[in-house]
Amino acid sequence: MEDIRIYCENTGSYENVAMGSTLKALSERVCPEVKAENGSVMPVLAALVDRKLVSLDYKVINPHNVEFIGYDHPDGRRTYIRSLCFVLQNVVRDMYPDKVLAIDYSLPSGLYCEIREMVPMEDGRPRVYFATDEELDQIAARMREVVDKNLPFSKKMMSMEECEGLFLKNHQTEKVNLLKSLGKYHYNVYFLDGQADTFYGPLAPSTGYLKIFDIAGFNEGFCLQFPQEGDYGRVLPMKRQSKLAGALEERSDWCAIMGVRAVGTLNGMVRSGEIVDLINLSEALHERKYAAIADQIYARRGSVKIVFIAGPSSSGKTSTSKRLAIQCRILGLNPKVIELDNYFVDREFTPRDEKGEYDFECLGAMDLKLLGQQLNDLLAGKEVEIPRFDFKEGRKFFEGNMMQLHEKDILIMEGIHALNPAMIPDVDSSKVFRVYASALTSLSIDENNNISTSDNRMLRRMIRDNRTRGINPEKTIMMWQSVRRGENRNIFPFQENADAVFNSAHIFELPVLKYYAEPLLRRISPSSPAFTEAKRMLKFLDYIVALTPSEIAAIPPTSILREFIDGQTL
Numbered sequence: 001m002e003d004i005r006i007y008c009e010n011t012g013s014y015e016n017v018a019m020g021s022t023l024k025a026l027s028e029r030v031c032p033e034v035k036a037e038n039g040s041v042m043p044v045l046a047a048l049v050d051r052k053l054v055s056l057d058y059k060v061i062n063p064h065n066v067e068f069i070g071y072d073h074p075d076g077r078r079t080y081i082r083s084l085c086f087v088l089q090n091v092v093r094d095m096y097p098d099k100v101l102a103i104d105y106s107l108p109s110g111l112y113c114e115i116r117e118m119v120p121m122e123d124g125r126p127r128v129y130f131a132t133d134e135e136l137d138q139i140a141a142r143m144r145e146v147v148d149k150n151l152p153f154s155k156k157m158m159s160m161e162e163c164e165g166l167f168l169k170n171h172q173t174e175k176v177n178l179l180k181s182l183g184k185y186h187y188n189v190y191f192l193d194g195q196a197d198t199f200y201g202p203l204a205p206s207t208g209y210l211k212i213f214d215i216a217g218f219n220e221g222f223c224l225q226f227p228q229e230g231d232y233g234r235v236l237p238m239k240r241q242s243k244l245a246g247a248l249e250e251r252s253d254w255c256a257i258m259g260v261r262a263v264g265t266l267n268g269m270v271r272s273g274e275i276v277d278l279i280n281l282s283e284a285l286h287e288r289k290y291a292a293i294a295d296q297i298y299a300r301r302g303s304v305k306i307v308f309i310a311g312p313s314s315s316g317k318t319s320t321s322k323r324l325a326i327q328c329r330i331l332g333l334n335p336k337v338i339e340l341d342n343y344f345v346d347r348e349f350t351p352r353d354e355k356g357e358y359d360f361e362c363l364g365a366m367d368l369k370l371l372g373q374q375l376n377d378l379l380a381g382k383e384v385e386i387p388r389f390d391f392k393e394g395r396k397f398f399e400g401n402m403m404q405l406h407e408k409d410i411l412i413m414e415g416i417h418a419l420n421p422a423m424i425p426d427v428d429s430s431k432v433f434r435v436y437a438s439a440l441t442s443l444s445i446d447e448n449n450n451i452s453t454s455d456n457r458m459l460r461r462m463i464r465d466n467r468t469r470g471i472n473p474e475k476t477i478m479m480w481q482s483v484r485r486g487e488n489r490n491i492f493p494f495q496e497n498a499d500a501v502f503n504s505a506h507i508f509e510l511p512v513l514k515y516y517a518e519p520l521l522r523r524i525s526p527s528s529p530a531f532t533e534a535k536r537m538l539k540f541l542d543y544i545v546a547l548t549p550s551e552i553a554a555i556p557p558t559s560i561l562r563e564f565i566d567g568q569t570l
Contacts, residue, residue, distance in 0.1 A: 002019050003016040003017060003018055003019065004016070004017045004018070004019050004060050004061070004062065004063055005017075005063050006026065006060060006063065006064055006065075006066055007063075007064070007065045007066065008026070008030055008031060008066055008067075008068070009065060009066065009067040010030075010031045010034065010067060010068050011030055011031060013030070015029075015030055017060050019060065019061055020059050020060070020061065021059065021060055022056060022057050022058065022059055022060070023047045023049075023054070023055075023056045023057075023058045023060065023066065023068075024056035024057060024205055026060070026066070027044045027047070027056060027068050031044060031068045032044065033070070034068060034069065034070040034072070036070070036071075036072035036230070036232060037072065037230075038230065040072075040232050040233060042070040042071045042072065042232050043070060043209055044056065044068040044069065044070055045069060045070055045071065045076045045079045045080055045204050045209060046068075046069055046075060046076055046079045046202050046204070047066055047067065047068050047069065048066070048067040048069060048075070048532055049064045049065070049066055050064050050065055050526065051065075051526060051529075051531045051532045051535075052531075052532065052535055053075050053201065053202060053532060053535070053536065054202060055079075055155075055202035055203060055205075056204075056205050057155070057205065070232075071227060071232045072229075072230070072232065074481065074533075075201075075532065075536070077229065078201060079201065079202055079203065079204055080204060080209070080210065080226065081111070081226055082199045082201055082202075082203055083153065083203045083204040083207070083209065083210055084210050084213055084224065084226060085103055085111070085199075085224070085448060085449075086153065086190065086192050086197055086199065086203065087143050087146050087147065087192070087207055087210060088101065088103075088113070088139070088143060088224055089101050089103075089195070089197055089448050090146065090192055090193060090195045091139055091142040091143050091146065092115060092139065093170065093195060094142070095138070095139065095142065096115055096129070098118065099115050099116060099117060099118070099129055099171075100115075100116050100118065100170075100171045100172065100447055101113060101114075101115055101116075101447065101448055102114045102115075102116055102126070102444070102447050102448070103224070103444070103447070103448045103449065103450050104221070104248075104444060104450055105248055105251075105440060105441075105450060105453075106441075106450060106452055106453050106454070107218070107223055107241075107244070108239070108241070108244075108492050109216070109223050109225055109236065109238050109239060110223045110224050110225035110226055111223065111224045111450060112218060112219070112221060112222075112223055112248065113221050113222055113223070113224055114126065114128050114129075114220060114221035114222075115128070115129040115131055115221070116128055116129065117129055118171055120256075123256055124256035124257070124259060125252060125253065125256040126252070128220045128221060130220055131217075131221075131222065133217060136215050136216075136217055136222050137215075139215055139222075140213075140214065140215040143213070143215075146192075146193070146207050147207045147208060147210050147211055148208075149207065149208075150206050150207055150208030151192060151193050151206060151207045152205065152206045152207075153190055153191070153192055153203040153204065153205065153206060153207075154190070154191045154192075155188055155189070155190050155191070156188070156189050156191060157186050157187070157188055157189075158186065158187060158188075158189045159185060159186055160179060160180070160184065160185055160186070160187065163176070163179055163187055163189060163198075164176050164179070164180075166189070166196050167179075167196075167198075170196075172446065172447050172448075174261065174262035174264055174265065174444070174446045174447050175198060175264070175446040175447055175448075176264070177262065177264025177265055177267075177268065177446075178262065178263050178264030178267070178445065178446050178543065179198075179264070180264065181263070181264045181267035181268055181271070181545065182267075182542075182543065190203060192207070197448065198446070198449075199449065200445060200449055200539065200540065200543070201536070201539075212226065212227050212232070212233070212234065212235060213225060213226050213235065214235045214238075216238035218238070218240075218245070219245045219248060219249065223238060225238065229485075229488075241495070241496055242496070243436070243495065243496050243498055243501050244438075244495065244496070244501070246501065247438060247440060247501040247503055248440065250503065251440050251442050251503055251505075254282075254285050254442060254503075254507070255442055255507065257281070257285070258278060258281055258282060258285075258507055260278065260443070260507050261443070261444060262443065262444045262445065262446050262447070263443060263444070263445050263446070263451075263510075263543055263544060264446065266278075266443065266507070266508070266510075266511070266544075266545075267544070267545040270511055270545045270546075270547065270551075271545060275508060275511070275547060275551055275554075276551065276554045278507065278508050279506075279508050279551075279554055279555055280554075282506045282507050282508055283506075283555075283556055283559055286323075286504075286506070286559075286560065287323075289502055289503075290320075290323045290324055290326075290327045290502070291327050291330075292500075293324060293327070293435060293500045293502060294324060294327035294328045294330070294331055295331070296433070296499065296500055297324075297328060297333070297410070297433050298328070298331045298332075298333065300433065301333065301410075303430050303431060304410065304430075304431060304432070304433045305378070305379055305405055305409070305410055305411060305431050306375065306378075306379075306410070306411045306413065306427075306431055306432045306433070307324070307335075307410055307411065307412045307413070307432075307433045307434075307435065308413055308414070308415075308418035308419065308432060308433070308434045308435065309321050309324070309412065309413070309414040309415075309418055309434075309435045309436075309437055310414070310415065310416060310417065310418035310419040310420075310434070310435070310436055310437070310491060310494070310495075310498075311416075311436060311437030311438060311439070311491070311504075312416075312438075312439070312457065312487045312491050312492070313457060313461055313483050313487065314439070314457040314458070314460040314461040314464070314564065315437045315438060315439040315457060315504050316437055316439065316504035316560040316563060317414040317415075317437050318414060318563060319504070319560040319562075319563045320414070320435065320437045320502055320504065320560070321337050321412050321413075321414045322337065323558065323560075324412065324435070325337055325412055328410060328412075332408065333408055333409075333410050334406070334408045334409045334410070335409075335410050335411075335412050336403065336405075336409060336410070336411050336412065337412045337413075337414075338386055338403075338411070338412075338413055339413065339414060339415065340366070340371075340413050340414065340415025340416075340417070340418065341389055341415060342386065342387050342388055342389045342396070343366055343367045343368075343370060343371045343387065343389070343396075344360070344365055344366060344367065344389045344396070345364075345365060345366065345367045346394060346395040346396065347394025347395060348394075350364075350365050351364040351365060361416060361486035361489075361490055362486075362489075362490065363417055363420065363422060363423065363490065366417060366423065367396070368423060368424075370387070371423070371424065372424050372425070372426050372427055374386070375411075375424060375427050376426065376427060378403065378404070378405045378411065379405070379427070379428065379431055381404070381405070382404070383402055383403065383404040384402070384403055384404070385398050385400065385401060385402055385403075386401045386402070386403050387401075388401065414437075416486075416487075416490055416491055417490060418434065419434050419436060419491070419494035419495060419497045419498055420490070420494045420497075421494075421497065433499050433500075434497055434498045434499050434500075435498060435499065435500050435501075435502060436495045436497075436498035436500070436501045436502070437502050437504055438453075438495070438501060438502070438503050438504065438505075439453055439456060439457050439460075439503070439504045439505045440453060440503045440505055441453045441456045441505050442503070442505045442506070442507045443505075443507055443510065445543060451510075453505070454480075454484060455537065455540065456505065456509070456510070456513075458476065458477070458480050458537075459510075459513040459517045459537070460513065460564040461476055461480075461564075462476040462477070462517060462520060462521075463513065463516045463517055463520070463564050463565055464563065464564040464565075466520055467565075467566070467567075468567075472520075472523075473517075473520040473521060473523065473524060473530070473534070474523075474524050474528055474530040474534075477524075477530040477533045477534065478529065478530050480533075504560050506559075506560070506561060508547075509561055510541075510544050511544055511545060511546050511547045512546075512547055512552055512555070512561060512565065513564075513565075514541045514544045514546040514547075515546045515547055515548075515549075515552060516565055517537070517541065518538065518541055518546070521534045521537055521538050521541075522534075522538070552565070
């Protein structure tokens with residue numbers, strides 16, 4: 001049999017491979033392990049073939065460039081998590097055959113999951129089975145048994161009719177709705193120990209690769225924990241986050257009100273012409289939440305004079321500040337909105353990161369002395385001159401923008417450090433109200449495939465930056481991991497300091513974002529280092545039915561989505 005010449009990027013060498021052999025066989029021969037930046041060693045989980053993500057059972061029939069990836073690579077990490085979710089699904093299905101597992105949200109510590117009864121509550125919310133700590137320990141123990149057996153994952157192409165019968169038997173109606181909405185005749189179905197499921201990306205070769213995980217109770221369900229980015233060897237202790245839990249519960253209530261929990265149902269509403277009603281309902285829920293937060297501020301009007309708004313990239317901080325200001329005006333307050341970005345230190349004083357690049361996202365990049373002094377002066381009734389930071393020049397300018405806070409005035413400021421108490425250590429905390437603008441994606445692909453909040457935000461940013469700043473989608477993708485690292489350091493650890501949480505995600509937004517993002521992603525060349533991520537995002541968007549321009553026109557000009565797709569008229 002003819003040999004195929006493969007270039008292995010991990011070893012920097014060409015390898016002769018028998019035609020039809022698998023990448024797993026090649027990996028075991030030339031690259032059985034990969035090293036992370038911190039020097040830790042981890043098994044190979046998947047591979048990039050000409051920058052396209054594939055499983056290790058991929059058979060070689062043509063020459064390729066191959067890079068083997070482990071947990072330190074974003075796609076390796078996703079492969080690990082998908083595979084671990086399949087193990088969890090099988091164990092729960094075996095232990096609770098009359099119930100269904102829902103893998104619902106991304107949490108800082110892992111994935112939030114619920115075991116649900118077949119029949120929902122009267123208001124449409126899922127009826128959650130509350131597993132005791134002992135039961136959760138049993139689930140984890142059973143998962144470890146499956147891992148220890150090193151059972152293989154396999155894949156088979158099946159017809160739509162076969163899939164429908166299989167998944168309805170497993171009570172996975174949302175999965176059936178999704179597959180029907182896509183309109184294909186055949187689908188790839190994965191198998192583990194005789195149990196079937198669908199996943200939207202490759203799996204590890206076998207369960208033996210999934211040794212590091214844990215399960216911890218959270219809210220009504222539990223959190224499936226796995227190693228954090230950059231720390232493959234362990235699972236971090238679970239943090240109890242009551243504010244986040246409250247936001248998740250509210251999100252569940254909103255889904256019940258709108259009657260949409262997963263992509264298949266949403267696709268059906270788009271195709272049936274019901275999407276405009278859904279847009280109006282979702283926007284009304286947002287407006288009601290803005291009003292509720294304004295009510296909280298008004299209730300503390302005797303003391304609160306400063307409102308800080310923080311959140312990760314593309315969570316809608318700017319829109320939140322503007323809409324909240326309007327709701328405060330309705331209550332008789334006089335909000336004044338300024339950006340914390342005006343308080344950057346001059347460029348020459350900006351700290352640098354470990355690579356020698358300017359670190360604009362660290363707290364040291366802020367002129368904390370000036371900020372604290374001006375806020376205290378404002379609280380004392382004094383007039384101050386607000387600076388304007390010129391990003392092109394890299395320094396602050398004082399141009400006569402004077403400000404003073406009177407009886408009904410409140411100051412609204414947004415920025416990434418707004419929840420960090422170290423930003424204003426000398427300002428009276430009783431005078432400050434903090435809002436965390438999150439973007440908890442209010443939608444899942446199906447029962448056991450959640451949608452990453454990070455992916456949703458990246459699409460928002462890609463569209464906005466391309467439109468307003470001329471930044472191409474390739475650059476957005478390449479800088480995204482750095483953005484997320486900054487969020488993990490500077491934003492997420494402080495989200496529980498918030499007095500209120502606003503979930504900026506819309507249930508209908510992915511069909512909107514697809515319309516704008518798909519053409520941008522298709523521009524990225526196969527030779528680009530961003531191509532792998534672009535292909536992943538395009539594959540994900542394939543499951544979404546896009547809105548038409550006339551349907552997008554139904555989105556109100558005040559919508560938070562307008563901040564990203566075409567600008568607001570506020």
